[in-house]
Amino acid sequence: MMNHFSNPVLLKELKLRFRAFKSFSGLMFYLVVLCIFVAGFLLVYTQFTGTGFFRPSESFAMFAVLSMLQMGLVMFITPGLTAGAISTEREKQTLNILLTTTQSSSQIIIGKLLSSVAFLILLLIAGLPLYSLVFLFGGVSPSQLITIFLLYLLTLIAIGSIGIMFSTITKKTIVSMIATYGAMIFLAGITAFFFFIGMSMEQMSMAQGTSTNQTPFSPITYFWASINPGALMLTILYPDLATSLESLVGISLPIWIVYIIFYCLITILCLTIAIRKLRANMKTNR
Amino acid sequence: MIEIQGLTKKYGSFTALDNLNLKVEEGVVFGFVGANGAGKSTTFSILATLLSPTSGDALINGKSVVQEPREVRKQIGYMPDFFGVYDQLKADEYLDFYGASYGLSSSEREVLIPQLLELVNLTGKRYEYVDLLSRGMKQRLCLARSLIHDPKVLILDEPASGLDPRARVEMRDILKHLKSMGKTILISSHILPELAEMCDEIGVIDNGRLIAHGNVATIQAQLQGDKRIIVKVINQLERARAFFEEDPHISSIELIEERNEIAFSYRGKPEDQVKLLQKALLAEIPIYTLTEEEKDLEDVFMAITKGADTE
Ligand SMILES: Nc1ncnc2c1ncn2[C@@H]1O[C@H](COP(=O)(O)OP(=O)(O)OP(=O)(O)O)[C@@H](O)[C@H]1O
Ligand SMILES: [Mg+2]
Numbered sequence: 001m002m003n004h005f006s007n008p009v010l011l012k013e014l015k016l017r018f019r020a021f022k023s024f025s026g027l028m029f030y031l032v033v034l035c036i037f038v039a040g041f042l043l044v045y046t047q048f049t050g051t052g053f054f055r056p057s058e059s060f061a062m063f064a065v066l067s068m069l070q071m072g073l074v075m076f077i078t079p080g081l082t083a084g085a086i087s088t089e090r091e092k093q094t095l096n097i098l099l100t101t102t103q104s105s106s107q108i109i110i111g112k113l114l115s116s117v118a119f120l121i122l123l124l125i126a127g128l129p130l131y132s133l134v135f136l137f138g139g140v141s142p143s144q145l146i147t148i149f150l151l152y153l154l155t156l157i158a159i160g161s162i163g164i165m166f167s168t169i170t171k172k173t174i175v176s177m178i179a180t181y182g183a184m185i186f187l188a189g190i191t192a193f194f195f196f197i198g199m200s201m202e203q204m205s206m207a208q209g210t211s212t213n214q215t216p217f218s219p220i221t222y223f224w225a226s227i228n229p230g231a232l233m234l235t236i237l238y239p240d241l242a243t244s245l246e247s248l249v250g251i252s253l254p255i256w257i258v259y260i261i262f263y264c265l266i267t268i269l270c271l272t273i274a275i276r277k278l279r280a281n282m283k284t285n286r
Numbered sequence: 287m288i289e290i291q292g293l294t295k296k297y298g299s300f301t302a303l304d305n306l307n308l309k310v311e312e313g314v315v316f317g318f319v320g321a322n323g324a325g326k327s328t329t330f331s332i333l334a335t336l337l338s339p340t341s342g343d344a345l346i347n348g349k350s351v352v353q354e355p356r357e358v359r360k361q362i363g364y365m366p367d368f369f370g371v372y373d374q375l376k377a378d379e380y381l382d383f384y385g386a387s388y389g390l391s392s393s394e395r396e397v398l399i400p401q402l403l404e405l406v407n408l409t410g411k412r413y414e415y416v417d418l419l420s421r422g423m424k425q426r427l428c429l430a431r432s433l434i435h436d437p438k439v440l441i442l443d444e445p446a447s448g449l450d451p452r453a454r455v456e457m458r459d460i461l462k463h464l465k466s467m468g469k470t471i472l473i474s475s476h477i478l479p480e481l482a483e484m485c486d487e488i489g490v491i492d493n494g495r496l497i498a499h500g501n502v503a504t505i506q507a508q509l510q511g512d513k514r515i516i517v518k519v520i521n522q523l524e525r526a527r528a529f530f531e532e533d534p535h536i537s538s539i540e541l542i543e544e545r546n547e548i549a550f551s552y553r554g555k556p557e558d559q560v561k562l563l564q565k566a567l568l569a570e571i572p573i574y575t576l577t578e579e580e581k582d583l584e585d586v587f588m589a590i591t592k593g594a595d596t597e
Contacts, residue, residue, distance in 0.1 A: 008386035016374045093370035100364045101387035281337045
């Protein structure tokens with residue numbers, strides 16, 4: 001029965017991933033970026049003397065920026081890890097053989113996703129010691145840290161699923177990469193852009209007094225904010241922002257609820273498409 | 287064992303397979319011959335459950351490739367015409383991965399892997415990276431891989447392509463060994479003589495249609511048509527010609543005077559041929575040698591696939 005739970009693709013991918021120099025250098029790159037940042041931050045706040053004080057509020061600022069930076073890095077790395085998952089197998093002509101084994105399509109897709117997720121979790125864990133610096137200076141609650149790690153996890157699983165889906169439905173890895181990075185940029189950047197446009201339009205109509213009722217109500221602007229990982233991160237870090245956002249758009253539902261629902265839906269949708277399309281030349285996907 | 291029923295595959299408006307029917311019994315080594323683009327790989331992909339037929343079906347050990355692809359996958363070992371290997375993976379890990387992919391337990395795999403490597407003569411390469419192996423070695427490793435779940439049927443798409451003569455012979459020996467283990471083997475090639483040597487039966491496919499099917503000798507006879515006989519006489523060429531011209535089975539006589547030879551097409555039973563010779567001796571035709579010009583399989587192949595070029 002053990003067999004039922006083991007996933008050969010996952011095990012093999014992990015083995016290959018940890019054997020590849022690429023992964024090692026990726027991990028190094030990630031840690032170096034974080035270290036440079038933390039060192040720079042400390043230097044700036046102590047006025048390059050190395051003797052200044054470091055107050056809890058500043059420690060919190062460092063925590064906030066470190067969290068945003070890590071989110072950025074994870075979002076940037078995830079497409080690279082997943083967007084080639086199936087298409088490189090196709091390009092290397094190993095996919096045909098894999099598809100004639102008795103593994104189900106879902107086993108293969110899930111195995112591919114989990115192996116990338118595992119590597120990203122490793123990155124996050126490797127970055128943890130830097131967070132200990134923050135804890136050393138205080139100002140951050142462990143529950144905040146856990147919330148933020150859950151946010152990372154959900155986001156990277158969703159973006160990873162997008163990558164796997166594009167990798168399954170496109171023939172070439174390069175196309176899949178572009179599409180996945182496009183989707184990532186849309187979620188991280190374009191949504192923020194739309195949000196600000198929505199906000200300024202709201203403000204304009206308020207200023208002109210054309211708005212019939214005084215309480216604002218703009219669900220679309222709210223939606224753009226709620227699916228933006230940066231926005232959610234900020235509201236977790238600074239809960240005041242959440243209340244002001246809610247009053248600005250006139251919707252009192254916390255945005256993390258919408259975020260969780262939206263990213264879970266993306267994950268389910270993308271994985272379903274990927275599983276369906278893996279054996280695209282077969283009418284049945286068993 | 288393998289039953290292909292009215293298999294048709296269309297790519298858009300192009301018909302790659304046209305109502306293919308074929309039955310291969312258990313334990314038979316079946317060779318699939320055809321020119322480039324005849325539809326061999328398409329047929330094999332459908333049998334390997336990688337491609338859905340436009341219509342028709344194929345049963346492998348009673349399981350339909352359309353209805354129960356998962357069951358079919360358990361029964362078949364497939365080797366594609368072109369395939370790649372993962373880099374960073376050693377030969378035994380390569381086999382181990384596919385063993386696991388077929389749901390074998392790790393203890394089963396541990397026993398099987400050395401045996402399979404032994405079978406394909408790769409024991410010495412067990413701990414080498416697969417992407418660094420030579421092409422022939424990769425091919426043999428791929429064959430070992432296709433055997434890992436002990437399938438009853440092997441579907442091998444040009445397993446000998448790109449191999450040197452020695453490796454071809456080795457591959458043939460491995461296949462003979464597999465045949466002796468009772469496997470049903472479907473193998474494709476565009477080299478007819480190569481197939482003729484190791485196959486029990488041969489099917490010739492052309493433009494997606496099966497144009498001949500049977501054992502090697504039958505195919506040869508079926509495709510060869512009339513045989514050509516060359517008679518060398520010492521002298522009296524004209525008299526000999528007049529004699530042979532009378533025989534009803536003989537047509538298109540040719541005189542090759544400088545070599546004292548008469549060539550003609552002969553269409554008759556072997557008994558008739560014996561009678562003809564006896565008559566010739568009685569008539570004191572000075573026959574020096576008599577040879578049958580044998581069309582080899584290469585010629586047969588050229589003859590049957592000629593249609594493809596002109597269409
Ligand atoms: N995906 C595809 N789309 C369109 N046409 C295809 C596709 N795959 C194969 N064909 C066509 O189907 C025909 C049969 O191809 P197939 O690969 O089965 O030939 P083959 O007998 O294996 O040839 P070869 O000896 O070169 O391997 C060819 O004319 C080919 O162009
Ligand atoms: Mg082919």
